[in-house]
Amino acid sequence: MSMQERDPKLENGPEPTADSDDPSAFLGEITGQVVTVKLNTGIVFTGNLNSVDGYMNIALEGCREYVDGNYRGSLGDTFIRGNNVEYVSRGKSEHLRG
């Protein structure tokens, strides 16, 4: 099953709105783009942002893992549980090597 065909009845957290430059509007703005996700542990992931919900749960396509800024491996399609996320940044971070 492709990541696009999600069950609409799944619980998706607070409903995203797009009225201003608030967090949920930003999430809508960056879906489909390349993003950098940093976890509270300091591990960084980059990839194509497939979807985000109100809990900051994240689905990344073509995910690459970086530890201390160094490339550690390619993970393909990944799900990141939102409670571990420190930030979601647009584009690929300049400090990542490899």
Next chain:
Amino acid sequence: MPTEQVLPLELIDKCVGSKIWVLMNGEFVGKLLGFDDYVNMVLEDVTEIEPGVGKQHLPKLLLNGNNICMMIPGGEGEDVWEE
């Protein structure tokens, strides 16, 4: 005795559109574009300062509010520790 009380979230609301300095595990300085009830924040033109690692620039990001310790209006965080 204070005659006028400013609630914490009112103070942050006044910072929307201007620079802010956020202290958590690391530090972030950038322009505050918006925030929600959890104080998750959208920041633009951000400098991330990681202790023992260095600084890096990030164009725009959504910062999780869960681990925020302190937010300081003005955003002079890059200058305070220099010397």
